[in-house]
Amino acid sequence: MSEREIIRFENKSSLSRDAAYRFTALALQTHLDNRPFRVALAGGSTPAQLYSLLATPTFRDTIMWPEVHLFFGDERCAPPDSPESNYRMAEETLLSRIPLPDFNIHRMKGEDADPDRAARNYEEAISNAFALSPGELPRFDLILLGMGRDGHCASLFPHKASLQERERLVVAAEPGLEPFVPRLTLTFPVINNAANVLFLIAGADKAEMVQRVVNRQGDPEEIPSLAVQPTIGILTFCLDKDAAKLLG
Ligand code: 6PG
Secondary structure (H helix, E strand, O other): OOEEEEEEEOOHHHHHHHHHHHHHHHHHHHHHOOOOEEEEEOOOOOOHHHHHHHOOHHHHOOOOHHHEEEEEOEEEOOOOOOOOOHHHHHHHHOHHHOOOOHHHEOOOOOOOOOHHHHHHHHHHHHHHHHOOOOOOOOOOOEEEEOOOOOOOEOOEOOOOHHHHOOOOOEEEEOOOOOOOOOEEEEOHHHHOOOOEEEEEEOOHHHHHHHHHHHOOOOOOOOOHHHHOOOOOOEEEEEEEOOOOOOOO
């Protein structure tokens, strides 16, 4: 059974605050279930406000960080101190400001000169963290996603081979938008096995794609975000009013 919800916000600030409360509520739920809270962070720029909010006392002092494990949905193949690094963005806005044990941070090694080796290493890290049996998929409690103006999510870009991957958990992927560097990305089987997938989308430049994705119009080969359909999970679109302006 899957659910879908579309929520509109006046601006990115109110969108980010709502997402912070959602993150915190899910963290509390897994705490009450006596389970770790395992999250895949989104890259790009939109989530930065959310991450900064999570590092403020209201949220920082509520979340049981030792029970939280932070992964990445994708990464650019660049050093962790590179301006292109999704890890660097998360580190500056969140990781350096919360009491999260280092071993709870599962970084994709974008600096590896061999992206396929880095992808396989990250698969092993996920497999260990989730204690997966061979062929078993991890079930993230929450996967955060942004969406590009071309309809990509994570580093799953239109017409790229990574869209068709059904066996691997993590693959090296070709970029379809700037920065044009090789990428590492979770695959759709992993994304669609999550309990909660939360898109954070803001800005008028996303409006056309938001309309097509929310209305389920088009081909996932052309608009990869259409392929985000959790098997048994909740798919939530948090949209600012500019991104939602064509939804009627
Ligand atoms: C990345 C992201 C990517 C991002 C979208 C939206 O590595 O770039 O993972 O999927 O979420 O491109 O990016 P913005 O939030 O910057 O618009």
